[in-house]
Amino acid sequence: MANFASSKNLSQRMTIELGRAIVCGEYPRDKSLPTEAALCEKFGVSRTAVREAIKMLTAKGLITSKPKQGIRIQPEENWNILDPEMLSWSLEAKPSLIVLKEFTQMRMAVEPEACALAARHASPERLAAIESSLVRMEQAVQNNDLAAELEADIDFHVAILYASENRFYIRMRDFTRTALNVSIQHTTPAIDNSESIVDEHARIYNAIKSGNAERAKNSMFLLIDEALSIIEDKLSKI
Template sequence: MARLENLNLSQQVTNELGKAIIVGDYNTETGLPTEAQLCEVYGISRTAVREAVKMLAAKGLISSRPRQGIRVEPADNWNLYDTSVLKWLLESSPSLYVLKEFLQVRLAIEPQAAALAARKGDQAAIAEIKMALDKMQAAADEPEGVMHEPDLAFHTAILHASGNRFFYQLRDFIRTALHVSIQHTTPAKGNKQAIAEEHFKVYNAIVSGDPERAKNMMTYMIDEAMAFIEKEIADKEAAAQ
């Protein structure tokens, strides 16, 4: 077992089993080994195994009942918005296709969040957006990668400014999506100045209280990334033939 320091035993086991389930080593057909077997495999006590099982059950990956053992739940029931589950999924799937799904969700959420921020975002929240934007603009002349963190902060700040807990809750999801996204898109689009400019337009629409424009600008930005990814997928599929 990969001994990740900093994580306790049951968390480590949770990680191992979680990944194994998502990668398909265990599935709804096979189920998981019994608690006793898991103890042997990992060389740990039942206490630790059971705690891992409970955590995975809380994330919707498994369920366990007396005599029946530990079952793997259908993938439809997995809590994909759980940060760990998301991480395991990304480690196991070809990221281009997952990335497209990510972008579809961003295309739904972020323009709406930007519109809400423009309509009723409070001063402090909008100032947060501005701060992230400033850092982005400052990073435009810096080396590759410096703009990454303020970029994430910008999008997170908008979710926060939407004033809707459910949007803000998706910040880790969006951060992950953006992180993967940037790895794919940045090499191609070298013009960091242009990126900062686009972000500025979104901010400008928000600060001047124009929901429609904020929504449209955000849609435009994400749509650009989507077009890029779709092209990349098309190229890849053409190359495969």
Template sequence: MAVLERNNNLSQRMTQELGKLIVCGEYSQQNGLPSEAELCEQYGVSRTAVREAVKMLTAKGLISSRPRQGIRVMDEEEWNILDSDVLKWSLEGTPTLAVLKEYLQMRIAIEPEAASLAARFGTDEKIAAIESALNRMAEAVESGNKEAELAADIDFHIGILYASENRFYIHMRDFTRTALNASVRSTSQIKGGTNDLIEDHGKVLNAIKARNPERAKNSMFLLIDEALTFIEQKLMEQQ
């Protein structure tokens, strides 16, 4: 019998468990999912818990459930792939290069424009938060603390989203976090020396502080494009 983690309440745990399995492909459109009754048995929980989990996954676009037809995994196109849980579940396995490319292709749309907005509209307080993140990142590079470096890197990029003062950009924070985690998770992402990485981040920050939207946008574009070009080249070699 499957074992559930012990945090949260039962339907939340069921949601996590089933969501993970669906996103990782254990349950697929072909395989389908067991019926409510079978899930109750397999996990040793009541129908209430199973049904509430099914409802939550339905709300995230992962499954649909109808009488006589059972619980069916939806086409991936229907998944709410920007939902924070779905992003989290997708991070369970090691991401492929193709997936890293998808993340970067999206980031290269969002983040340069976010930097531009941050330069135009970001409050001094929010810009200070970006600067603080960059300082922490530099310290972490000095001391060779990879984990702290990643945390600060994430704070830097998310700080810019917040400084955009636009709800939709702010909402991309979980996406950005996931994308950055994924790129570090994938060992091939070692690439160039981390020194000019700090320098490149610094250029973005300076442009924002100078309230220069164009330069902020371009600096951020270059920063992400470097990573994207690297990935695209690796993908070429692979084929």
């Protein structure tokens, strides 16, 4: 039995554990989940904590809870996959490459246009944030610091979302961070040339800085298309 009695936020801890278990397929999709009493026993928490966790997971579109019907798992198309926590759980499930493929396809619809908008509207402060991330990428590659390279790479893409000055794209920041943290670790080793990756990012930055929206858009499209090809190749070998 998992015991969360010492936690200051039992419902949040239970939300994470139960949500992850559902997404990763530990519970049959065509049957009700255990009762509140059974969940209290399994997780070592109160009914209040269980009910709060159920509310949180219901808000994510993962489950429903109705009298006489119990707690049931929702169809996957109802899941709020844009929720970073939900995405993180999905990436833990097998095969995560399918989720990464779908995420990368969505990136192709968002990030190239975000680059074009950044080229048109980015303030000096937003441009400086993109440049700072690029410089950190270069330094990390020189120092063979993979963790720092990954962090800077993610910051680069998030900085472009901010530079677009589009509130909807900016709201994609947490979702993008979560997915790129996994995606880049799949695609970068396959390229096996960190310097070329930096060069590709530099082309994007230079196009944005020069105000060339079309070049910025195309450069980002090519970068993401390469990542998608790598993921599709890996999927074909499963």
